[in-house]
Amino acid sequence: xxxxxxVHRLFTLLLAAYGAQRWWPARSAFAMMAGAxxxxxxxxxxAALAVRRLEEAxxxxxxxxxxxxxxxxxxxxxxxxxxxxxxxxxxxxxxFLQGHGDxxxxxxxxxxxxxxxxxxxxxGIGQETADSILCxxxxxxxxxxxxxxxxxxxxxGWSSPQASYETLQSMVHHAMPPDAGPAAAEEFAxxxxxxxxxxxxxxxxxxxxxxxxxxxxxxHRP
DNA sequence: ACCCAGGGTCATA
DNA sequence: TATGACCATGGG
Numbered sequence: 289x290x291x292x293x294x295v296h297r298l299f300t301l302l303l304a305a306y307g308a309q310r311w312w313p314a315r316s317a318f319a320m321m322a323g324a325x326x327x328x329x330x331x332x333x334x335a336a337l338a339v340r341r342l343e344e345a346x347x348x349x350x351x352x353x354x355x356x357x358x359x360x361x362x363x364x365x366x367x368x369x370x371x372x373x374x375x376x377x378x379x380x381x382x383x384f385l386q387g388h389g390d391x392x393x394x395x396x397x398x399x400x401x402x403x404x405x406x407x408x409x410x411x412g413i414g415q416e417t418a419d420s421i422l423c424x425x426x427x428x429x430x431x432x433x434x435x436x437x438x439x440x441x442x443x444x445g446w447s448s449p450q451a452s453y454e455t456l457q458s459m460v461h462h463a464m465p466p467d468a469g470p471a472a473a474e475e476f477a478x479x480x481x482x483x484x485x486x487x488x489x490x491x492x493x494x495x496x497x498x499x500x501x502x503x504x505x506x507x508h509r510p
Numbered sequence: 511a512c513c514c515a516g517g518g519t520c521a522t523a
Numbered sequence: 524t525a526t527g528a529c530c531a532t533g534g535g
Contacts, residue, residue, distance in 0.1 A: 311516090328517040334533060335516085369532040373518085414518050434516060484516055 293446040295463030298502060299475065302482035305501035309481035312424040314339075317392035318385070319348050320425040324417050325377045326368040338368035350382040350390040377412025384410045396426040404430075415453050423480065429473040431460040432480040436487035444505055 314320035319339060327335035341364045342348045347356055356364075361375045368374060384406075388395040396403065403426070407418040415433070422428040433456045441447045441456055464475055490500045497509045 324516090327515090329515065330517085330531085331515045331533065333515095334531095367532065369515090370517090370530050371532080373530050377518085412518065416517065420516080432516085436516080480516085487516095 292463065293441075293444065293459065294504065295446075295460055297504070298444075299464070299479045299482070301501050301503070302486055303478065306482055306485050308478055309485055311477060311481040314425075315343070316348070317396070317425050318350060319343070321381060321392060321421050322348065322353075322378060324420045324425070325381060325412055326365060326374055328370070328374070328412075328417065330369045334367045334369060338365040341365070341367070350385040353378060353382045354386070374412075380411035381413070392425065400428055400430075419457075423473070423477050427470070427473050427477075429476055431457055431464070431476045433457050433460075434480070434484070436483050437480075440483060440487065443507060444502070 312320060312323070314323060322342065323335060323339050326338045339348070342353070345356075345364055347353045347361075347364065353361070358375060361378070362371045365371050365374055365378070385392060385395065395406075398406065400422070404418055404422060407413050407421060408415070413421075419430045419432045422430040423432050433453050437456055438447070438449070438451065441451070441459070442449045446459065447456060460476070460479065464472060464479070486502075490497065490502075497505070497507050500508055502508060
């Protein structure tokens with residue numbers, strides 16, 4: 289049985305190297321949730337443009353979005369890619385919120401476990417999107433696992449390439465206990481953002497390890 | 511021209 | 524439960 293991986297040390301190194309990312313400053317909780325769907329497997333710039341276009345069209349509210357004609361919705365979100373798929377998912381999200389008074393903030397009052405299960409029940413919301421909403425929308429102490437996390441943890445020798453979502457998430461939750469209050473939630477939010485930031489610089493398809501701040505990485509070169 | 515980007519669903523075995 | 528096809532635009 290090997291010792292626990294230095295997860296929190298990774299966080300500290302990334303924070304020192306890149307600074308606080310202050311991710312996802314959405315205008316409203318619904319804007320954040322819609323953005324979480326629109327950014328799925330897509331570059332942020334396209335998703336952000338789609339959110340802006342929805343806002344300009346006055347459609348950045350559950351009821352307004354439900355009232356949009358399908359083909360018009362397609363045109364608004366086209367820059368985010370997968371526009372037919374994502375239109376359907378946004379509609380499912382808006383219909384889900386209708387059952388909660390069109391009020392995400394009220395939805396977020398639910399107990400965490402029940403809230404997560406409810407989100408996962410919405411068409412188009414999987415684990416990563418659900419946890420993004422919990423972390424960045426509902427300010428809950430939940431770490432968001434993504435492909436970068438999987439690749440980085442594997443590269444560090446902390447996990448197998450096909451480690452499950454839960455396995456990776458529990459590694460972080462274990463190292464950075466969620467019961468540490470609101471400060472912990474902020475750390476999880478920063479940690480995920482820092483991993484994405486780091487991946488763009490150093491851990492793309494080919495490892496660019498020169499100058500990498502993760503000094504304990506087996507592939508690190510000074 | 512190719513690769514990939516802040517995933518998830520669905521059909522199939 | 525575990526793969527694979529599919530979805531689509533935009534930037535490097």
